[in-house]
Amino acid sequence: MIQLTLATLRPRRAVPGRDVLDASVTHLRVRPGDLDLYRHVNNGVYLQYMDLGRSNYLADLGAFGRLSDRGWYPVVAASTVKYRRSLTLGQRFTVTTRVLGWDERVVYLEQLVDRDGQHVARGWVAGRFLSRAGDRIAPADVVTAIADEPRLSPQLPDDVTAWARAVDVAHR
Template identity: 75%
Template sequence: MTRTLQLALAVARPRRPVPGRHVLEPSVTHLRVRLGDLDLYRHVNNGVYLQMMDVARTNYLADLGAFGLLASRGWYPVVAASTVKYRRSLTWRQRFAITTRVLGWDERVVYLEQVFTRGEDHVARGWVAGRFLARDGTRVPARDVVTLLDAAQGESPQLPSDVTAWARAVDVAHR
């Protein structure tokens, strides 16, 4: 529940935009494991990782100054698919970082990678296929969102082959 409140606060009062930030530049969110993040085995619950990823993606958008731009058009982000691979546990009070970066996009979705690190240790990595919708429920082409957030950004970088295979496997890739 506390991460849901943290997400609500990150949306209602986003952190300040980073001047000159581009869509392909990574965004780093620093967090600490809270008691409410833990499961009965005393490590972060797998579902909480997804909530933490929500907070980090919200901070990524805030770094770009995206909230006002998106709101002016009535666009908002949704997750179409996500997956997480866990390598190490996070436990109570540990500090860690989530680095969020855009890997690329196709006609329908923007593909992001979110990497959890604790110091030099790689903890987990998630992939997210995100869409943008208009208030009337219509899909907004990913290219339109990227252009809005970073007019200088051209074509999408080529997606890594493992991300392309994942996008096909979870049926979010452009057909």
């Protein structure tokens, strides 16, 4: 939680030339507080790792100031994680975050957790942006604000489209 707070309040420097469709990589290490009674990372902690990855993704784009100036902030509308391997104390790993596309309601992201070239977990996240007044901001407007130009969404993979319908976040 401390890492997420720092990443949000004091984001890392923007990466020059970074595009909204470029992947962002966050390097992390398993800490004692991340473990459950079985001595591996608790499933809920993966969601915090992914929160951190999304904050770093926005930081890499230099988006925090642009969004904050407009009074916009991100929230998670839905998420699904599939776990393949465990992480244990002291292990180093990465969270790779990338935008898959967007519709009129949400932005769809994929987040991969990897350790030593092995796939550990995969998450899909449907994210929204809200204004301080609580209004939903169209994802295309957010992309335009970050990229300085209007952009069309890439076509979403079929499995992500099916997931979005199943969790009821897809545009109707």
